[in-house]
Amino acid sequence: MRRKFISAAVLASVLLSGCSEKSGTSGGTISSSETGSVGSSQSTQSVKTTQSSQSSKSGAPTVIAPNFQGSSWQNAGQNSSSTIPETPDEPSVSETPGETSSNTVPNTPTVPSDMFNKVSVNKGETIMIADQLHVESGTLYSVEGDMIVDDGASLVVDDGGYLSISGKLVISDAGEFVISEGGCLAMTNDNAVIEGGCIRMETDFGRLSCEHGTITSQIIPPERKVVDGVTTVGGVVIANKAIKLPPEYGSHLSLNEVEPQVYEALVEMNNDAVHEYINKSGYRSYYDQVAIFQNYCDMYGYEEADTFSSHAGHSEHQTGLTMDLDSFSESYGATPEGIWLAENCWRYGFIIRYPKGKEDITGYTYEPWHVRWLGKSTAKLVFDSGLTLEEFLNVEGGWTVID
Ligand SMILES: [Zn+2]
Known part of the structure; x- marks a missing residue:
């Protein structure tokens, strides 16, 4: 069993420094000052990672799709984890308030490339969220591997946070994925898949960009507004x-x-x-x-x-x-x-x-x-x-x- 239990802070540190997961400390804690901005409440964030190479496949979570090692997956992922994904090309709409903007689905916001801390789940890696993970303001979380939101766990994209998925996100039936007001999810590859559980929207649908990829999760819309x-x-x-x-x-x-x-x-x-x-x-x-x-x-x-x-x-x-x-x-x-x-x-x-x-x-x-x-x-x-x-x-x- 090579599954690791590490905090998001440790994960961020490991991936940002370009080291292998071996440098992660089981159950270790690192203060947020050392790790950038992946969550201010690190102690509540419990993340398991597992390397899903052939040699350790038996140790991978069983929720991984059978075709994870398939050829279509291997060919997927045109976005390098080291690059910011392009903003999805929704038709441009006016940013000015008033009638025109209330008519339209807003654009997915442009990612300012100079201010983002980046966390990557590379192809062939799986990250398991057992409790809660916040993608906080100023953080780009790039998933080319698999991300699993376990029973009762939640994944939250906060205001100013940006989650890019070219891999697979599996939400267990009791898990939840929340896109907060101002948060943004972009599915950047036709092979991107989100399945299971539910996605709860607290923000405009334009922030959930899935022109690419497929979502089979139930989508719970935000509250209506009457202005x-x-x-x-x-x-x-x-x-x-x-x-x-x-x-x-x-x-x-x-x-x-x-x-x-x-x-x-x-x-x-x-x-x-x-x-x-x-x-x-x-x-x-x-x-x-x-x-x-x-x-x-x-x-x-x-x-x-x-x-x-x-x-x-x-x-x-x-x-x-x-x-x-x-x-x-x-x-x-x-x-x-x-x-x-x-x-x-x-x-x-x-x-x-x-x-x-x-x-x-x-x-x-x-x-x-x-x-x-x-x-x-x-x-x-x-x-x-x-x-x-x-x-x-x-x-x-x-x-x-x-x-
Ligand atoms: Zn008509």
Whole structure:
């Protein structure tokens, strides 16, 4: 058994000095002044490491995936542990406060390369968190090997902390991974995997960057915020029949315009797709929607109009983050263009907002043409979850209009 029980402080010291794990002292303690900034409460941090080379494989924790030594793993990890990972390329959004920023998923913050203390779990190494590990402010924790959050243990990324994963993070069912307000997790490699347990978000979804890699853990969204009548969860603005937007929201846009990042995403998608998707309907103001709904009521009666048209303030088109593409026919979903859109739009930051079979949750009939922009990372999280946006954000929906 070569498993070591060392504090995070010792680990930091060992890895930062470039020594092997042999220099770690079992159960040893080193004061934080000697070790940089990996946790100020070192005594509560218990971390086990194990070398998972062939010779010591039997000593590795049993939770390691069977394919840990597989060829795909060996070829993984384009990021060297000695380099800061690039900031994930979410579409750029305004940093200025106000309507525009409340519309959007925020960028993952840039890592200031000169201020970070770096801790690395190298390929072939496994780190076991038995109690609690804080990735504190000013620390980049780079995981190319495996990290296991044991039963009842927690991994917390604090404000200003940055956890980069190109390897595998396994959270046991009773373990928890918390991304604090201001903390940041970036999955930097398509082979990165987080599985098991739950990830509790206390911050905007833009701080959980998983355009690469896969997350199968349950994701618990942060508390909703309501600011000036606008409801957001983790930076994602929500409008449905139960949750409305205030009348002036989005009024900087013109009819059928969309926010710049949405337009850029459409252009990118059209560059890749065989088919050119056409925006048939983008932003609609509150007052446009008043007129549209009234018009439908005149044509079909209130009951009928209510099944497919929104009351003012409840249309997602008022966000400026939504487009109706190509067609308004349900059969569009069975065309090659409609199928490609449903399968691939997440790659560009979109989701099919009103899927078939989820009508009672979204409060809308199936609309294979209606896409909502969330940003690439968040759209991938929602797509991979198989949930509607209401379910993913844990907000109310349904058919009943709550004005
Ligand atoms: Zn629509």
